[in-house]
Amino acid sequence: MSMSRIPFEQLPADVRQAVADKTGAVHQAVTAPGGMNSGIASVMETGSGSVFVKGIPADHPQVAAQRREAAVAPHLPQSCPRLYWHLELDGWSLLGYEVVDGRHADYTPGSPDLPLVEAALTELQGITAPADVEIKDAVDRWAEYTPPGTLQHFDGDALLHTDFAPDNVLIVGERARLVDWAWPTRGAAWIDPGALALRLMDAGHPVSSALAVAGRFPSWSGAAPEALAALGAATAALWREIAEEAQGEEWKQGMARHAVALGDALRVDL
Ligand SMILES: Nc1ncnc2c1ncn2[C@@H]1O[C@H](COP(=O)(O)OP(=O)(O)OP(=O)(O)O)[C@@H](O)[C@H]1O
Numbered sequence: 001m002s003m004s005r006i007p008f009e010q011l012p013a014d015v016r017q018a019v020a021d022k023t024g025a026v027h028q029a030v031t032a033p034g035g036m037n038s039g040i041a042s043v044m045e046t047g048s049g050s051v052f053v054k055g056i057p058a059d060h061p062q063v064a065a066q067r068r069e070a071a072v073a074p075h076l077p078q079s080c081p082r083l084y085w086h087l088e089l090d091g092w093s094l095l096g097y098e099v100v101d102g103r104h105a106d107y108t109p110g111s112p113d114l115p116l117v118e119a120a121l122t123e124l125q126g127i128t129a130p131a132d133v134e135i136k137d138a139v140d141r142w143a144e145y146t147p148p149g150t151l152q153h154f155d156g157d158a159l160l161h162t163d164f165a166p167d168n169v170l171i172v173g174e175r176a177r178l179v180d181w182a183w184p185t186r187g188a189a190w191i192d193p194g195a196l197a198l199r200l201m202d203a204g205h206p207v208s209s210a211l212a213v214a215g216r217f218p219s220w221s222g223a224a225p226e227a228l229a230a231l232g233a234a235t236a237a238l239w240r241e242i243a244e245e246a247q248g249e250e251w252k253q254g255m256a257r258h259a260v261a262l263g264d265a266l267r268v269d270l
């Protein structure tokens with residue numbers, strides 16, 4: 001559910017004070033571009049240095065996602081910014097992160113960002129989903145979308161990000177950093193290269209080049225063709241539903257078309 005951003009200064013005084021108790025005096029707050037779910041997304045200059053603050057009202061439907069993001073934060077690899085603190089008071093839920101002073105990744109064909117994005121995902125591919133944190137299971141998230149008899153393929157214990165929209169990948173120097181862990185998921189490792197492939201298609205890659213990128217991940221190249229076909233079919237079904245519920249949001253219609261093409265390319269005749 002999207003909502004509009006408000007500047008930090010419009011938070012209740014006791015909430016701003018609680019932030020200042022964590023950070024020292026707040027000198028400046030600049031609202032970040034990209035994404036749309038957070039009521040607050042600001043880079044703040046404070047007595048203890050810079051901090052990225054994202055937050056939403058505590059009664060917002062996305063607050064569960066924000067709590068998942070906080071819970072998984074200690075388990076994330078180096079490519080992800082550190083979470084400094086999590087505050088909930090007076091109707092607000094706020095996360096304070098290490099600032100990544102970068103720009104959104106460019107996914108267009110030939111972009112020099114692409115090897116950096118692959119490196120960040122390669123690092124993530126080695127991480128096992130923590131057992132002691134409540135994380136969604138891929139089999140549950142995909143259950144409504146998979147062709148009959150294929151859901152078991154999605155099972156696994158990799159920690160998955162699942163949302164590789166380019167505004168969730170920040171480029172700083174020679175490094176890509178993964179942000180926005182609202183949907184941490186436990187499942188088969190090849191699901192993330194597949195999610196990236198779809199986003200590459202949305203940035204102009206033909207399906208063959210998007211699949212070539214996915215194929216450089218051992219999880220993908222080693223996966224059963226039936227498993228990847230199930231992912232392709234499920235991705236097409238998922239984005240058809242998203243697009244139908246969002247008439248008029250053109251980027252979602254585009255994603256649905258790319259998902260159909262991805263599903264076609266991955267189909268296996270049984
Ligand atoms: N640690 C950070 N340092 C600096 N900027 C950041 C950081 N994390 C996120 N951003 C910026 O803020 C934007 C929004 O952050 P994020 O994607 O985490 O929240 P969101 O509003 O829930 O996003 P979405 O609407 O995509 O779900 C990002 O697209 C990015 O531009």
Ligand SMILES: [Mg+2]
Pocket residue numbers: 034035036167168180
């Ligand atoms: Mg985002």
